[in-house]
Amino acid sequence: MNNHAREGSADEPKARGFGALASILKIGDWWTFVPPILISVLLLLIGQVINPGFANIRNIGNLLAIASILTIGAAGQTSVIISGGGGIDLSLGAMMSFGAVLASGLLQGSNANITRTLVVLLAFGALFGFLNGAGIWWIKIPPLVMTLAMASVVDGLTLFFSKGRPFGSPSPFVLAIGGGRIFEFLRWLVVIAVAFVILFTFIYRKTRYGKKLFLMGNNSVAADLNGINVRNIVLSTYIFAGMMYSLAGFFLLASVGTAQMQMGTQYTLLSVAAVVLGGTRLTGGKGTYVGTALGSIVLVTLSSVLITIGMATGVRFIITGIVLVGILSVYSRQPKLRQ
Amino acid sequence: MPSLILFLTIVVVNSFLSKNFMSVAAWTSFLQITTPIALISIGMAVVMLGGGIDLSLGSIVSVVNVIMVTTSGGFKDIGLQYTANIVSVPLILSFVVAMGFGLFNGLLISVLRINPLLATFASSFVGSGIALTILPTPGGAVASILGDLYYTPLFGFFPSCILLIILLYLIWYVLTRTPFRLQLYSVGISAPKAFFSGVRVPRVAFFTYLFSAFSAWLAGVAISSYFGGGDPRVGSAMTMSAVAACVIGGISLSGGIGSASGGIFGSLFLNLILVTILGLGIPGYLQELVTGGIVVLSIIMAVIISARTRKLRLM
Numbered sequence: 025m026n027n028h029a030r031e032g033s034a035d036e037p038k039a040r041g042f043g044a045l046a047s048i049l050k051i052g053d054w055w056t057f058v059p060p061i062l063i064s065v066l067l068l069l070i071g072q073v074i075n076p077g078f079a080n081i082r083n084i085g086n087l088l089a090i091a092s093i094l095t096i097g098a099a100g101q102t103s104v105i106i107s108g109g110g111g112i113d114l115s116l117g118a119m120m121s122f123g124a125v126l127a128s129g130l131l132q133g134s135n136a137n138i139t140r141t142l143v144v145l146l147a148f149g150a151l152f153g154f155l156n157g158a159g160i161w162w163i164k165i166p167p168l169v170m171t172l173a174m175a176s177v178v179d180g181l182t183l184f185f186s187k188g189r190p191f192g193s194p195s196p197f198v199l200a201i202g203g204g205r206i207f208e209f210l211r212w213l214v215v216i217a218v219a220f221v222i223l224f225t226f227i228y229r230k231t232r233y234g235k236k237l238f239l240m241g242n243n244s245v246a247a248d249l250n251g252i253n254v255r256n257i258v259l260s261t262y263i264f265a266g267m268m269y270s271l272a273g274f275f276l277l278a279s280v281g282t283a284q285m286q287m288g289t290q291y292t293l294l295s296v297a298a299v300v301l302g303g304t305r306l307t308g309g310k311g312t313y314v315g316t317a318l319g320s321i322v323l324v325t326l327s328s329v330l331i332t333i334g335m336a337t338g339v340r341f342i343i344t345g346i347v348l349v350g351i352l353s354v355y356s357r358q359p360k361l362r363q
Numbered sequence: 364m365p366s367l368i369l370f371l372t373i374v375v376v377n378s379f380l381s382k383n384f385m386s387v388a389a390w391t392s393f394l395q396i397t398t399p400i401a402l403i404s405i406g407m408a409v410v411m412l413g414g415g416i417d418l419s420l421g422s423i424v425s426v427v428n429v430i431m432v433t434t435s436g437g438f439k440d441i442g443l444q445y446t447a448n449i450v451s452v453p454l455i456l457s458f459v460v461a462m463g464f465g466l467f468n469g470l471l472i473s474v475l476r477i478n479p480l481l482a483t484f485a486s487s488f489v490g491s492g493i494a495l496t497i498l499p500t501p502g503g504a505v506a507s508i509l510g511d512l513y514y515t516p517l518f519g520f521f522p523s524c525i526l527l528i529i530l531l532y533l534i535w536y537v538l539t540r541t542p543f544r545l546q547l548y549s550v551g552i553s554a555p556k557a558f559f560s561g562v563r564v565p566r567v568a569f570f571t572y573l574f575s576a577f578s579a580w581l582a583g584v585a586i587s588s589y590f591g592g593g594d595p596r597v598g599s600a601m602t603m604s605a606v607a608a609c610v611i612g613g614i615s616l617s618g619g620i621g622s623a624s625g626g627i628f629g630s631l632f633l634n635l636i637l638v639t640i641l642g643l644g645i646p647g648y649l650q651e652l653v654t655g656g657i658v659v660l661s662i663i664m665a666v667i668i669s670a671r672t673r674k675l676r677l678m
Binding site: 110112159163164165166168169170172173174176177178179180181183184186187188293296297300306336337338339340341342343344345346348349352353357358359360361362 | 491655658
């Protein structure tokens with residue numbers, strides 16, 4: 025059994041220091057957060073050595089804001105991967121692009137349209153998510169394939185909607201959220217991401233849905249036998265995920281300022297990498313959203329350091345790949361066959 | 364064989380839609396476009412039969428393409444020029460690099476035991492990075508004899524590009540006559556059970572990634588001959604098409620079910636849809652939506668058909 029199931033048992037030894045804090049906050053497995061934090065700090069130091077001023081508070085704030093968008097999008101990915109059964113969502117990037125392009129077209133630069141835009145975005149996200157879940161649950165298409173195919177449909181829909189030339193623009197309020205700061209270093213995007221982290225940690229740890237999600241991820245047969253409606257959990261996980269991707273697209277638009285075709289594509293596999301970096305088990309049933317957020321920070325810092333060094337795109341790809349391999353070989357290895 | 368049914372259906376539909384579809388010329392050009400994707404679909408199929416997946420195939424194709432283009436004129440910048448080996452040197456060099464990728468993937472997955480999806484995703488980053496570093500912008504040319512060979516039909520009618528597919532399929536066919544077939548399928552169905560039955564699971568998995576890298580090399584050579592030029596992103600869209608082709612071809616993503624020929628027919632079917640839609644005169648902004656929708660529908664049909672046939676066989 026994994027850790028969160030044991031939480032709260034009386035004979036659990038009292039944790040100290042950060043562990044105590046983690047157990048008060050009900051985030052289990054806090055030690056999985058240590059490697060991403062260490063890697064981020066290391067990357068910041070490397071960046072500071074190469075380019076003094078890289079680790080100043082303003083730049084860190086910007087890095088966190090960029091990581092926030094990945095974090096918000098990866099919320100859906102985290103839930104999907106925790107749900108197990110080969111769960112993975114490759115339609116994330118397409119849905120983010122769709123969300124950004126649609127939001128730009130609906131907002132038309134006016135604050136009055138924000139509510140309507142958000143409602144439409146969430147409805148479309150839920151629809152795409154439902155279609156994913158339906159294909160996976162009823163037709164038994166493997167999640168990897170279903171979401172991949174959905175990605176091409178959503179990309180097609182984006183192209184159809186925008187005729188290849190995204191129109192409209194984000195409204196002043198949306199732009200203020202995307203680029204504005206509360207203090208010198210704290211950008212609104214970071215506040216929103218933190219709110220989502222708290223919300224999802226609460227959902228995972230405190231709600232019936234969260235408990236069922238983890239149980240199903242650990243063993244869907246056992247969950248089914250215990251009277252959990254596995255179908256509803258699968259469907260609602262993909263629906264929530266789709267809604268989160270649309271929202272992430274909205275915030276991506278807010279941060280970038282103009283909608284572009286395919287602007288979210290790169291986020292698909294980055295989100296998977298962030299989830300794995302955060303210590304979530306790819307086979308499901310174990311993981312935290314805090315970890316995902318930290319994983320996003322690592323990935324964003326890494327690419328920022330490489331840009332600072334002035335690497336060509338190609339070399340940056342190579343280094344990202346090698347670093348990814350290094351990280352994966354340290355803590356995403358599968359058990360030996362001989363046990 | 365769901366993919367064959369789908370493929371034949373679309374062929375029949377197509378022969379009604381366009382009058383000169385059934386001509387030799389139309390089929391030859393169709394096969395010339397489809398050969399590269401069919402090749403890596405065979406490689407992907409073999410990897411998927413063993414329960415893995417190879418997301419780096421498209422980037423290997425790109426690397427092969429740019430290596431062939433940049434070495435075709437000799438190494439001018441280091442003063443080394445050759446004329447006689449204008450074909451063989453690019454072929455050998457790109458072969459070595461492609462197999463290097465196969466080795467790298469095999470090591471990550473078999474020895475380091477990293478999840479295949481993530482490992483090959485990471486190496487696809489390395490691959491596209493190398494391709495972009497060698498050739499940042501599209502350009503260059505491969506030896507024109509390769510294009511001549513690719514385009515000239517044998518005996519006046521037989522598209523020579525099919526020979527590449529036949530070559531790769533023959534290798535697969537020979538392998539299926541050996542114990543390797545049973546080992547591969549048993550690893551795909553259950554790696555632990557295969558292990559306890561004495562199958563060298565890591566070795567079998569390792570081999571499938573070498574095979575898929577080889578298929579990517581062939582695909583890279585084919586696409587270089589087809590285009591005649593270099594593009595560092597030429598293979599990037601191919602990986603996902605190959606996965607879709609394999610699923611349409613009835614190969615289970617969890618491994619152990621299907622055959623390499625499924626990959627061939629799946630890719631033929633996919634490309635035929637693309638060609639059909641281009642031929643229908645649908646406006647550009649609708650094409651992607653229509654193709655995407657058809658791909659989803661065909662995946663749904665393929666999954667339903669193969670689930671039905673499996674039930675029948677069990678009974």
